[in-house]
Amino acid sequence: MANDEYDFLFKVVLIGDSGVGKSNLLSRFTRNEFNLDSKSTIGVEFATRSIQVDTKTIKAQIWDTAGQERYRAITSAYYRGAVGALLVYDISKQITYDNVTRWLKELRDHADNNIVIMLVGNKSDLRHLRAVPTEDAKNFAAENHLSFIETSALDSTNVELAFQTILTEIYRIVSSKALDGGDQHPVSQPGSSQPLHITPTAENSTKDGKCC
Amino acid sequence: MRPLQETSESNSRTEGPCGVGLRSVCWRLFLLFPGFKPEAWSRTIRCERAAFEELKRVHVSPFEKAADLSEGIDPLAEVAENPWEQFRKDESLRKEIFQDIERCMPENAYFRDPAIQNSILNILFIYCKLNADVSYRQGMHEIVAIILWVVACDAISPAASVEEKEEGKPAADEDIMVECLDHRFTEHDTFSLFQVVMRSAKAWYEPGEEAPDSVGGRGRSENRNGSPIVEKSKYIHEHLLMAVDPELSEHLKALDVLPQVFLIRWIRLLFGREFPFEELLEVWDALFAEDPNLQLVDHVCVAMLLRVRWQLMGADYSTALTLVLRYPSPTAPDLPATFVADAIYIRDNPTFAGGKHIVVKYSNRAPTPPVRKQRAPKLSRKNSSLTPPTRFLQTGQLESIVQDVTKNMLSQGERWGVNRAVRDAVGDIKKNVQGFQNSQHQQWAAQESAREAELVRRSRELSKKLKADDDRRKKLEKLLQLSIEELGKDDLSTRQKKASLMRLNHVRECLSDGTKTVDYTPSIEPSSEAHPITASVLTTSSSPTAKPPLSRRAPPSPTSATHTSTSTISQQTQNPKSAPPSPPGPDPPPKPQKVPTSPQGGFVKTSFKNNSDPDFLTHRPRASLAQSSFAWMLGDDPAAKTKTAFVSASTRKSGNANPNHGGGGSGGGGGVGGTDGVGDGVRVDATWTPDVDEGFDLERLKRKR
Numbered sequence: 007m008a009n010d011e012y013d014f015l016f017k018v019v020l021i022g023d024s025g026v027g028k029s030n031l032l033s034r035f036t037r038n039e040f041n042l043d044s045k046s047t048i049g050v051e052f053a054t055r056s057i058q059v060d061t062k063t064i065k066a067q068i069w070d071t072a073g074q075e076r077y078r079a080i081t082s083a084y085y086r087g088a089v090g091a092l093l094v095y096d097i098s099k100q101i102t103y104d105n106v107t108r109w110l111k112e113l114r115d116h117a118d119n120n121i122v123i124m125l126v127g128n129k130s131d132l133r134h135l136r137a138v139p140t141e142d143a144k145n146f147a148a149e150n151h152l153s154f155i156e157t158s159a160l161d162s163t164n165v166e167l168a169f170q171t172i173l174t175e176i177y178r179i180v181s182s183k184a185l186d187g188g189d190q191h192p193v194s195q196p197g198s199s200q201p202l203h204i205t206p207t208a209e210n211s212t213k214d215g216k217c218c
Numbered sequence: 219m220r221p222l223q224e225t226s227e228s229n230s231r232t233e234g235p236c237g238v239g240l241r242s243v244c245w246r247l248f249l250l251f252p253g254f255k256p257e258a259w260s261r262t263i264r265c266e267r268a269a270f271e272e273l274k275r276v277h278v279s280p281f282e283k284a285a286d287l288s289e290g291i292d293p294l295a296e297v298a299e300n301p302w303e304q305f306r307k308d309e310s311l312r313k314e315i316f317q318d319i320e321r322c323m324p325e326n327a328y329f330r331d332p333a334i335q336n337s338i339l340n341i342l343f344i345y346c347k348l349n350a351d352v353s354y355r356q357g358m359h360e361i362v363a364i365i366l367w368v369v370a371c372d373a374i375s376p377a378a379s380v381e382e383k384e385e386g387k388p389a390a391d392e393d394i395m396v397e398c399l400d401h402r403f404t405e406h407d408t409f410s411l412f413q414v415v416m417r418s419a420k421a422w423y424e425p426g427e428e429a430p431d432s433v434g435g436r437g438r439s440e441n442r443n444g445s446p447i448v449e450k451s452k453y454i455h456e457h458l459l460m461a462v463d464p465e466l467s468e469h470l471k472a473l474d475v476l477p478q479v480f481l482i483r484w485i486r487l488l489f490g491r492e493f494p495f496e497e498l499l500e501v502w503d504a505l506f507a508e509d510p511n512l513q514l515v516d517h518v519c520v521a522m523l524l525r526v527r528w529q530l531m532g533a534d535y536s537t538a539l540t541l542v543l544r545y546p547s548p549t550a551p552d553l554p555a556t557f558v559a560d561a562i563y564i565r566d567n568p569t570f571a572g573g574k575h576i577v578v579k580y581s582n583r584a585p586t587p588p589v590r591k592q593r594a595p596k597l598s599r600k601n602s603s604l605t606p607p608t609r610f611l612q613t614g615q616l617e618s619i620v621q622d623v624t625k626n627m628l629s630q631g632e633r634w635g636v637n638r639a640v641r642d643a644v645g646d647i648k649k650n651v652q653g654f655q656n657s658q659h660q661q662w663a664a665q666e667s668a669r670e671a672e673l674v675r676r677s678r679e680l681s682k683k684l685k686a687d688d689d690r691r692k693k694l695e696k697l698l699q700l701s702i703e704e705l706g707k708d709d710l711s712t713r714q715k716k717a718s719l720m721r722l723n724h725v726r727e728c729l730s731d732g733t734k735t736v737d738y739t740p741s742i743e744p745s746s747e748a749h750p751i752t753a754s755v756l757t758t759s760s761s762p763t764a765k766p767p768l769s770r771r772a773p774p775s776p777t778s779a780t781h782t783s784t785s786t787i788s789q790q791t792q793n794p795k796s797a798p799p800s801p802p803g804p805d806p807p808p809k810p811q812k813v814p815t816s817p818q819g820g821f822v823k824t825s826f827k828n829n830s831d832p833d834f835l836t837h838r839p840r841a842s843l844a845q846s847s848f849a850w851m852l853g854d855d856p857a858a859k860t861k862t863a864f865v866s867a868s869t870r871k872s873g874n875a876n877p878n879h880g881g882g883g884s885g886g887g888g889g890v891g892g893t894d895g896v897g898d899g900v901r902v903d904a905t906w907t908p909d910v911d912e913g914f915d916l917e918r919l920k921r922k923r
Contacts, residue, residue: 043321045322046318051543052543054540079482083478
């Protein structure tokens with residue numbers, strides 16, 4: 007415990023097929039670690055990390071679970087209270103991309119309607135083995151109103167950015183909602199939800215990162 | 219056998235029979251040869267091995283000759299119309315399994331050997347073929363791996379033993395040993411042991427009611443409670459832990475740390491990821507020795523929670539969850555095997571005193587006794603309630619127990635968990651009473667004696683009730699018997715007579731079984747308006763096989779059912795030709811109704827929903843989540859906010875709790891001018907008006923952007 011004072015606590019879940027690298031995305035983001043021989047996740051893993059958005063400290067509580075599709079026993083506990091989801095597939099395995107629609111359905115069925123979803127094509131370092139074209143995924147994400155990014159937990163590409171982006175998006179939504187909801191805060195005008203700054207890495211987000 | 223078990227359970231790291239190179243023999247003993255008849259060993263293992271060989275031939279060999287499909291398909295043809303399709307399915311199952319095997323125990327080079335990986339794959343695949351209902355679930359692979367490791371460690375080649383034959387031991391015994399440890403059968407024996415472990419563990423891997431792999435089934439049941447592992451987790455948290463450490467149980471509940479979140483891994487892997495490998499093996503030694511059905515696992519979980527009790531008590535949500543998901547490995551001298559010893563103690567002493575003993579043992583700090591003054595009024599309030607207990611607060615614990623005992627004594631054939639729960643609950647009452655009698659705490663003396671008296675009174679009341687109920691039932695049965703005889707004598711028309719007899723017989727059947735819910739509806743058979751006896755349609759809620767001859771007209775209120783049937787039937791008995799009985803009068807119930815209210819007898823099945831308890835508001839109901847997990851955040855019930863992890867802690871921690879001061883900071887940097895104000899606005903604060911609006915509106919917000 008110890009660490010913290012924070013302004014917001016957001017629960018973000020990692021979902022996607024078994025073996026797409028969810029656990030390594032988690033460890034890369036929260037501990038800056040990557041493990042080539044990581045074990046299969048059984049049940050749930052959990053880690054936190056705080057980031058700054060504007061002047062606010064956002065504590066991200068990131069949940070990682072087993073990817074096996076039939077691992078149903080803790081579904082409701084897993085999605086409970088989640089405000090963001092990183093839907094991960096492996097760019098070198100077509101089947102994990104094909105299953106994205108099933109995971110979206112799972113989210114529709116079990117998660118909050120307003121959950122912020124980001125499609126994440128992981129293992130972008132495996133260029134020579136790419137099976138899922140970036141454009142396909144990008145288009146799919148646009149059609150389904152998802153953010154999209156390709157990452158590599160192995161070489162760290164975009165991992166930070168992916169989490170930053172989704173957390174910022176959640177923060178922005180929550181903030182503007184708070185303003186719209188109105189009320190006793192004399193401070194600023196409602197509806198002034200201009201884009202917030204994402205940290206330095208966000209600068210290059212236009213190039214390959216987000217599409218929507 | 220017994221001494222062997224005891225030494226295995228005892229802590230001696232290297233001296234126990236499991237520690238000096240005989241672990242696999244011990245495991246075989248505990249799991250495969252429970253009778254401890256060495257003469258039967260040979261036969262047993264030969265049977266097991268032959269069976270596995272056959273299974274392998276049927277299920278695995280097609281894949282070993284994968285290239286030649288026409289040959290490989292043959293054995294599969296009997297299970298599927300289209301062998302090709304079955305073959306492809308199996309192939310993808312093997313792929314799925316293998317994906318985990320590749321990642322199994324990465325720190326142990328032994329498991330990188332392709333031959334070993336193939337053995338694990340074969341074992342799991344055959345298990346799946348034999349248990350298609352559960353098939354493969356992640357986690358099983360580690361159970362197999364550990365067993366395989368242990369069996370392989372002790373394996374010998376028969377040739378080596380020939381040289382040692384002269385050492386003077388009776389050849390027969392040695393031959394058995396050699397046969398047991400034959401390295402050629404490592405895979406076979408691993409499979410046999412795995413199967414025995416899975417006899418108990420299989421249920422923990424079941425996904426619940428949901429159809430396991432139908433796409434359509436995915437979303438069906440958000441709230442289903444069918445998953446055995448979730449039930450088990452609840453049982454551990456709300457009963458076992460509650461009994462030994464109510465404060466800790468309450469604390470975890472208040473933090474909203476759902477037990478299944480961490481117990482799913484603890485239990486499914488038999489603690490495989492919680493302890494270092496060598497120490498884990500000792501835990502398994504003791505577990506298998508104590509009970510091949512692995513019932514002790516539940517108590518080991520409790521013991522583990524008690525060990526970190528004080529850390530948990532001081533923890534917030536994240537810390538608590540981190541602690542249980544990355545359980546701190548105990549160091550010498552209290553190595554993990556001590557959890558099993560603690561578990562046995564807790565199992566035998568499922569009381570606060572028992573829990574306290576364990577907590578004090580490792581921390582020298584005693585938890586505060588659970589007794590509270592305010593429980594007294596609650597006891598009487600809930601006393602007559604027939605609804606199943608919805609929570610297990612310490613203040614509600616006793617009445618829950620009493621209620622559950624009542625309920626469960628009347629329901630039969632429940633699942634193991636329930637039966638055991640009843641046993642535990644009865645034990646709790648007894649032991650609580652004893653515990654309080656022995657208590658030396660003077661400052662609690664008054665309260666305790668009151669509580670004790672209450673307990674005794676309740677126990678007595680309960681047994682009185684049960685006895686009275688029994689008497690009533692017997693009386694009714696006799697009465698009915700009599701009436702049947704009478705009816706037989708009377709010169710009623712044969713048809714009437716028959717009908718009456720049938721009905722009354724049915725009444726008797728129902729009444730003779732106290733577990734059946736007796737419903738009574740005065741009913742009119744269309745064809746016989748002038749029928750002297752039109753009442754006494756009795757249906758049983760728990761027995762669909764009972765066939766009441768008359769149809770039920772309306773579901774009677776269960777409360778009136780028992781009594782009305784009683785009174786009406788006795789009328790009939792005295793005067794079988796009397797007019798149809800008028801609707802039952804407001805006969806005051808002679809004794810509280812004891813109809814089982816929960817069709818599943820769900821002692822372990824508690825729910826946060828539909829709770830009418832006013833105190834319930836302080837606990838966040840799960841149902842509200844379904845509405846929107848954001849709603850509260852934006853100004854919903856402040857009580858709920860503090861219960862969930864999704865809450866900003868800044869107000870609590872920084873002490874800047876007043877939202878009206880929130881806008882103080884300047885809107886620094888590139889952000890929007892009002893950002894600070896925004897942020898503060900979203901903080902948790904009690905002064906906000908509830909905003910039940912549907913969370914935040916993503917679409918709208920996107921447009922704005």
